[in-house]
Amino acid sequence: MNARRITQFLASVTLCTLAGFAPVLIGVVAKAQEPERHHGFAIHGDLKYGPDFPHFDYVNPDAPKGGTVTRLGRGTFDSLNPFIIKGTPAGAAAAVYDTLMTQPMDEPNTEYGLLAEWISVSDDKRTVTFGLRPEARFHDGHPVEATDVVWTFDTLREKGAPLYRYYYSAVDKAVAVDAHTVEFHLGEGMNQEMPVILGQLPVLPEHYWADKDFATTTLEPPLGSGPYRVADVDAGKAITLERVEDYWGADLPVNIGINNFDRIVYQYYRDPVVAIEALKAGEIDIRYENSSKFWATAYDVPAVEKGRLIKREFPHHRVAPMQGYIFNLRRPLFQDPKVREALTYLWNFEWVNKTIMYDSYVRTDSYFDNSDLEATGTPGPLEMEVLEPLRDQLPPRVFTQDYAPPASAPTDMDRNNLKAALGLLKEAGWVVNENRKLVHGETGEPFAFEILLHSDQFVPHTQSLERAVERLGGDVEIRPVDDAQYQNRVDNFDFDMTIELFGQSHSPGNEQLDFWGSAAADRPGSRNAIGIKNPAIDTLIEKLIASPDRETLVARTKALDRALLWNFYLIPMYHSEADRYIYWDKFGIPETVPSQGMTPEIWWVDPEKAAALGKAG
Incomplete structure (x- = not known):
């Protein structure tokens, strides 16, 4: 029985048995039944903008409307449905939909009402309620109603891209209370981020999709409610x-x-x-x-x-995204962490930055770089609370060392790094044979892999890694492919190594399940292209999502950062x-x-x- 029904039940009992005290008791019940409504929601801390704010501080409120702007679209597209795994969607197609709430660009971890006029969260954090604006309309004049929200939510989980099932996994169900009120009932466990996650929900028109197959690609202009x-x-x-x-x-x-x-x-x-x-x-x-x-x-x-x-x-x-050469752990070659660590010595950032990128980038050394979420030094007390129970499942260096990717001399080949890499490969069972080829000592299997790229742009960067591996006797093939082929191969994990980018926010949460969670590793189209199946990582993600306050969230994010870094799941690249x-x-x-x-x-x-x-x- 949810909180609303419990309070309704208590109210009926009170009316029947304690009529003389009903006014007082009903008032108490009503207060519990109707949590305070807010114009915005901050995961941790206070809202910057009050309920009567005129506009965000960074805009020009007098900006004139008009004119045409031509912008760049990259690659190609064959669909206007950005919510499914099929096809290559046009990114612009999502612009036609309004979301329940919207995030300002000067205040992380916060959202303000868009389709929703208000949001409330129950005291036990198990019910998130949105009140829709009565004036909200789709482009055909049809009102945006709670049933549209429920239909969108259910459809995205059932027929949308796989990430939605995991993104909304903490939600048991969505319920239309009335035409303008929708409740999301959460399952067991604490997830402070869910109100913001739900606020990001784009709302689609149920009546428009009634005679259409949501799971197929389409080039028919969709019906939305946005600007x-x-x-x-x-x-x-x-x-x-x-x-x-x-x-x-x-x-x-x-x-x-x-x-x-x-x-x-x-x-x-x-x-x-x-x-x-x-x-x-x-x-x-x-x-x-x-x-x-x-x-x-x-x-x-x-x-x-x-x-x-x-x-x-x-x-x-912003929190810098982690871009890196990811290892596909489904490939036997990359299942040994020593092999993965060895390869981190063989990509020469300093040389690439100097000769190819004009010294304009900074080396990334964290999954949450450029923020207070980045792990530095050794773990503090709050980090140790979640790390210590997992000590036997984590690399020892998680507890003793501050991670930094190997630095190189700004020359094409750094002999010290080549030597360190070869040493690690030998520990993993790889040897250089009489033909100066790197092979496995027991099976004779050659050390060889392919690097899949979605653009020729990264070929010069990748050749640094290719040359270093070949210097040790291995073989690397760099294979650029078109967008459609690249997406299909990555969605189906048909690659050895590729470049991926993992965008982060100041308030990490459910998306970490899709990035690194074991349940996502075998799901085609998931962001866990690496194929991580690590119970310790799963536990750290669960702890992060359940963080009760900002201080704890920061500490638990740092703990996750350390675990990811010291498992060498990728070769960190760079950011601006x-x-x-x-x-x-x-x-x-x-x-x-x-x-x-x-x-x-x-x-x-x-x-x-x-x-x-x-x-x-």
């Missing part, structure tokens, strides 16, 4: 969004100064070099540049010199502490850069700049 709708689709090449003129939520504080462009066109390019040329030719307005080589060399053009094409770095304070954009000088940009990074969603077309740019030819 944009799909106006045009050129399959695999372009998708155009148009601003909804009568968007129901345009005047909400969370939307003021945002969604300023009338039209957003995403042009898709498979080749980044072609995409850059399109930008320089004026066919693209904005490019987020994640290649240091291109940033340093590709934009030496008159338009940049004249200030018409702007290169700008926006510093941020700034967002790099290159754009034509037609935009207005707020002066305040939000702590979580810059986004063009808060830019606008400046009519005077656009006119001047047009006159300049």
